[in-house]
Amino acid sequence: MTTLFTNATLADGRVRDVLVEGETIARVADAGTLDTADADADETVDCDGYHLLPGAIDAHVHFREPGFAHKEDWHTGSRSAAAGGVTTVVDQPNTDPPTVTGEAVDEKATLAGKSLVDFGINGGVTEEWAPDSLFERPIFALGEVFLADSTGDMGIEADLFADAVARAAAEDTVVTVHAEDAGLFDRAALEGAGDGTGRDADVDAWSAFRTAEAEAAAVDRALEVGADSEAAIHIAHTSTPEGIDAAGAAGATCEVTPHHLFLSRENLDDLGTFGRMNPPLRSEQRREAVFERVADGTVDIVATDHAPHTRAEKDATVRDAPSGVPGVETMLPLLLQEVRTGTLTLERVRDLVAATPAEIFDVAGKGRVDEGNDADLVLVDLDDAREIRGDDLHSKCGWTPFEGREAVFPELTLVRGHVAYDARGDGERFGDAVGENVRA
Ligand SMILES: NC(=O)N[C@@H](CC(=O)O)C(=O)O
Ligand SMILES: [Zn+2]
Ligand SMILES: [Zn+2]
Known part of the structure; x- marks a missing residue:
């Protein structure tokens, strides 16, 4: 699976096209330089106005x-x-x-x-x-x-x-x-x-x-x-x-x-x-x-x-x-x-x-949106804050000490290129149990 994220704003303010091939960030290029056909992408995600952060x-x-x-x-x-x-x-x-x-x-x-x-x-x-x-x-x-x-x-x-x-x-x-x-x-x-x-x-x-x-x-x-x-x-x-x-x-x-x-x-x-x-x-x-x-x-x-x-x-x-x-x-x-x-x-x-x-902790290949790193990525819309509700959260305990506070939740979370969480469109979708031991 190859996914192209276009026009994503990174944490440092640079706007980039980010190509994910399989589990890896294959390319981080100037915005507008990668297109779907050239990159041979299965899917393109238009990130205009959104921020793309390392997981x-x-x-x-x-x-x-x-x-x-x-x-x-x-x-x-x-x-x-x-x-x-x-x-x-x-x-x-x-x-x-x-x-x-x-x-x-x-x-x-x-x-x-x-x-x-x-x-x-x-x-x-x-x-x-x-x-x-x-x-x-x-x-x-x-x-x-x-x-x-x-x-x-x-x-x-x-x-x-x-x-x-x-x-x-x-x-x-x-x-x-x-x-x-x-x-x-x-x-x-x-x-x-x-x-x-x-x-x-x-x-x-x-x-x-x-x-x-x-x-x-x-x-x-x-x-x-x-x-x-x-x-x-x-x-x-x-x-x-x-x-x-x-x-x-x-x-x-x-x-x-x-x-x-x-x-x-x-x-x-x-x-x-x-x-x-x-x-x-x-x-x-x-x-x-x-x-x-x-x-x-x-x-x-x-x-x-x-x-x-x-x-x-x-x-x-x-x-x-x-x-x-x-x-x-x-x-x-x-x-x-x-x-x-x-x-x-x-x-x-x-x-x-x-x-x-x-x-x-010397975790190789994680922590930054850089070429060659694991595609652990989080897409967020900083214009879209909502109140935290314990009922909306997914921990088994069902409560939070931060009830009612404003916060910005992810639209999409990728773990090594796999969709782990997707809140785009209607409802929420979770991925499979792809988690791996980072030391093994
Ligand atoms: N912090 C806590 O108050 N509790 C932790 C243990 C710990 O981190 O000390 C727990 O496991 O419940
Ligand atoms: Zn402790
Ligand atoms: Zn602890």
Whole structure:
């Protein structure tokens, strides 16, 4: 199959004809220079007025299989990704069994055969981990390594963390770190928390409990351990300017989630326990400081930490509700809305969700609309924003913390030249399970 995209505006503003042959971007030529006959194209897509972007690489999702398929599975999670312009996802290890052995990686890779989008599988670290068998497999990165308990209770001690980082360095593998230090949590803050459930619960106590200091201290510790063994450290879901600045100063990379970028403690009255996650939402002042660092390039990437839980599970007290919010389908749409309002440039968005994750994690052939790269492409109309509705999204969980926000959703998503999602014309159409392991 050969498809010619004519007059497409790229992220940097150039208008180009883009020829896709099979799974690859075969040509990127000046607009008007490729025509259907010359290019021998089966189909031509007129992109006049539309932008053609590289598919997003979401370096941090929890697709919940094996073990928690009632929350999400590889089919529903990857449909949600495709509908949000995400063409590669990286799955985290807090599944059941946890992905800490070679066998567990194999089992997850088989389940990921249902994926519509390409994927990476991270190897995790617990007391039971089997590093020899893990590193025999094509794991994407080591992580997320939990320095404190989160969903799945995979928090580890300092000695094991140091061993794991040294091993990853020897294997030339990036270590993605969930950086919170439970020793600096403010337990008293939770004791007084209200007993309401769901959206009526007082979840601000969660933000008071898992302090900003706990993140900063854990980031510092991870960076020290990383420096000792010259490992590549990537700090996951950084929620504070302090954590971001520390990572940057030490030459480590970091990611920020859409929820820490667009939501703060001020939103918790509306969100209730649906707004409980780790690390928690911070003050509006800190959120603004995080946003500035995303806009100015201090923050390396945006990744979602897509962590779906059912409505029934979230509808509990602040102490009992599970931590985590979905986000894989709304990341690129929310960032594109910022392009509309002028707070982010389109090039910055491309770097945050595609080009830079490909560089940090060494994903060959992805992240840019360049000749020879995989045809992972997203067609968007920046003049066409609509409100996010949980009912319209495709995650199994059926809700979103971004309900009612304006966003720009893809018209078309291609994964290596295959149509993964098509919203042109009437209705929506999804493609087949063509997803491949990017490391295999
Ligand atoms: N972020 C969360 O609050 N939850 C994540 C785990 C994690 O990333 O810590 C989950 O898997 O539910
Ligand atoms: Zn985490
Ligand atoms: Zn996570």
